[in-house]
Amino acid sequence: MNERPDTDPIEVKVVDPSQPDTAKDAPVEKQVSTLRLVATLAVAGALAGLLIVLVNLHTKPIIDVYKAEQLKLAIYEVLPGVSRYRTLYLVDGALSAEVPAGAKATDFRQAYVGYDEAGRMKGVAVSRGESGFQDVVQVIFGFEAETAILLGMKVLESKETPGLGDKIFKDQVFVDQFFARPQTPLRAIKAGSGKGAPGEIDAITGATISSKVVVSIINNGIAEWLPVLEQGIPEEAP
Amino acid sequence: MRPTTPSQDFIRGIWEENPVLIQMLGLCPALAVTNTVKNALAMSAATFFVLCCSSVLISTFKRLIPKEVRISSYILVIATFVTLADMMLQAYAPVQHKELGAFIALIVVNCMILGRQEAFASRNTVYRSLLDAVGTGIGFTIALVMMGGFREILGIGTFFDISLFGPNFEPWVVMVLPAGGFLTLGFIILGMGVYEQRKLAKQAHGEAA
Numbered sequence: 001m002n003e004r005p006d007t008d009p010i011e012v013k014v015v016d017p018s019q020p021d022t023a024k025d026a027p028v029e030k031q032v033s034t035l036r037l038v039a040t041l042a043v044a045g046a047l048a049g050l051l052i053v054l055v056n057l058h059t060k061p062i063i064d065v066y067k068a069e070q071l072k073l074a075i076y077e078v079l080p081g082v083s084r085y086r087t088l089y090l091v092d093g094a095l096s097a098e099v100p101a102g103a104k105a106t107d108f109r110q111a112y113v114g115y116d117e118a119g120r121m122k123g124v125a126v127s128r129g130e131s132g133f134q135d136v137v138q139v140i141f142g143f144e145a146e147t148a149i150l151l152g153m154k155v156l157e158s159k160e161t162p163g164l165g166d167k168i169f170k171d172q173v174f175v176d177q178f179f180a181r182p183q184t185p186l187r188a189i190k191a192g193s194g195k196g197a198p199g200e201i202d203a204i205t206g207a208t209i210s211s212k213v214v215v216s217i218i219n220n221g222i223a224e225w226l227p228v229l230e231q232g233i234p235e236e237a238p
Numbered sequence: 239m240r241p242t243t244p245s246q247d248f249i250r251g252i253w254e255e256n257p258v259l260i261q262m263l264g265l266c267p268a269l270a271v272t273n274t275v276k277n278a279l280a281m282s283a284a285t286f287f288v289l290c291c292s293s294v295l296i297s298t299f300k301r302l303i304p305k306e307v308r309i310s311s312y313i314l315v316i317a318t319f320v321t322l323a324d325m326m327l328q329a330y331a332p333v334q335h336k337e338l339g340a341f342i343a344l345i346v347v348n349c350m351i352l353g354r355q356e357a358f359a360s361r362n363t364v365y366r367s368l369l370d371a372v373g374t375g376i377g378f379t380i381a382l383v384m385m386g387g388f389r390e391i392l393g394i395g396t397f398f399d400i401s402l403f404g405p406n407f408e409p410w411v412v413m414v415l416p417a418g419g420f421l422t423l424g425f426i427i428l429g430m431g432v433y434e435q436r437k438l439a440k441q442a443h444g445e446a447a
Contacts, residue, residue, distance in 0.1 A: 032304040032305075032306060036304060037304055037306055037307050040302065040303060040304060040307055040311065041307055041310060041311065041314070044311055044314050044315070045314060048314055048315070048317075048318035051318060051322065052318060052321050052322065052325075055322050055325055055326070056325055058329075059325040059326060059328065059329035060325075062329040062330075063325075063328050063329050063332075066329075066332050157336075159339060161415060164411060206411075
């Protein structure tokens with residue numbers, strides 16, 4: 001350590017660690033009772049819990065509002081031209097407008113059915129996650145229920161490699177392909193090698209795995225949801 | 239170690255005993271979230287908050303904490319403040335929270351924070367512990383922002399999201415990847431080592447002359 005002149009006028013009592021442990025042992029020379037140890041931790045734990053609960057009470061509503069807002073924005077983004085949407089729940093393999101009594105809405109998988117201003121159904125948005133290069137990639141996408149044409153795609157969550165894999169949501173050219181109404185199932189191909197076949201998506205150079213994950217999420221998601229949608233969508237309550 | 243003055247408590251963490259660059263503590267966040275300056279700042283702010291709160295609280299209650307359970311108590315205090323920081327970041331800075339991901343929770347096991355409690359806050363006054371924590375926190379921030387700046391400029395070609403080199407710049411992608419973190423840290427430490435050695439050589443030279 002560098003020698004420093006003691007210019008600070010404030011003299012404070014200090015502990016020199018090279019000396020025998022005077023300060024550390026001074027307050028508790030005798031054996032501390034087990035009860036004291038347990039009590040210390042119990043009190044500290046209780047206070048910590050109380051503090052966390054109080055702050056959580058304050059922040060939870062803000063976080064929930066933000067999340068709902070983000071989801072709403074994402075739904076409108078992947079269903080272009082939609083003016084309102086309805087949330088439906090997957091209950092026992094069929095869509096239902098309401099969850100069974102006593103159940104929590106968040107426990108069921110959700111599909112968002114979008115309508116245009118004339119009240120016609122434009123498309124359905126669902127979200128799905130699959131393992132990417134780093135962690136689960138969560139994607140929300142919209143498609144037409146009758147034709148299985150893709151309407152749009154947005155990455156909700158991803159920890160893909162910055163600079164490479166994160167192009168699945170930062171590279172506008174890649175993202176725009178999903179808004180060009182491609183026919184599903186999609187196929188990820190090497191950029192520029194396309195033959196104009198329907199459903200071709202140019203993968204990102206250097207991020208083939210991440211690109212393929214997005215395509216796979218959409219293909220698997222549509223394959224999973226189409227049979228459900230074919231069973232019919234519950235009528236809107238008047 | 240000689241007795242120190244309050245101003246030394248403060249200065250020490252910033253340079254002489256910089257937690258990241260000299261003591262090599264808290265390297266996990268220093269490597270993981272310094273790919274941009276913004277992330278580095280958000281991480282530093284969260285760590286700063288946890289470090290200061292923990293140091294103040296632990297130095298306040300140091301006489302009430304039996305030494306047998308001191309580590310568990312410190313961890314409990316640190317974990318509580320990390321949870322609070324996590325929840326508040328999520329509520330008020332959701333974008334940064336999303337970027338930092340799991341690394342916020344990992345502040346709990348940042349050995350720099352536990353180290354300051356064990357080495358300083360548990361045996362010094364509240365005032366000096368706060369000074370020590372603020373100094374260490376600033377040192378940590380400087381190290382992270384330095385790394386973040388270096389990596390963002392070379393790896394993305396921006397500083398604070400502002401483009402520096404125009405569209406023709408080919409980013410050194412490796413710099414924002416984990417390997418770039420190690421490289422950057424290595425070069426910064428090398429640079430500091432060279433500087434210190436030069437200074438020592440100069441001193442020796444001056445004494446000889």
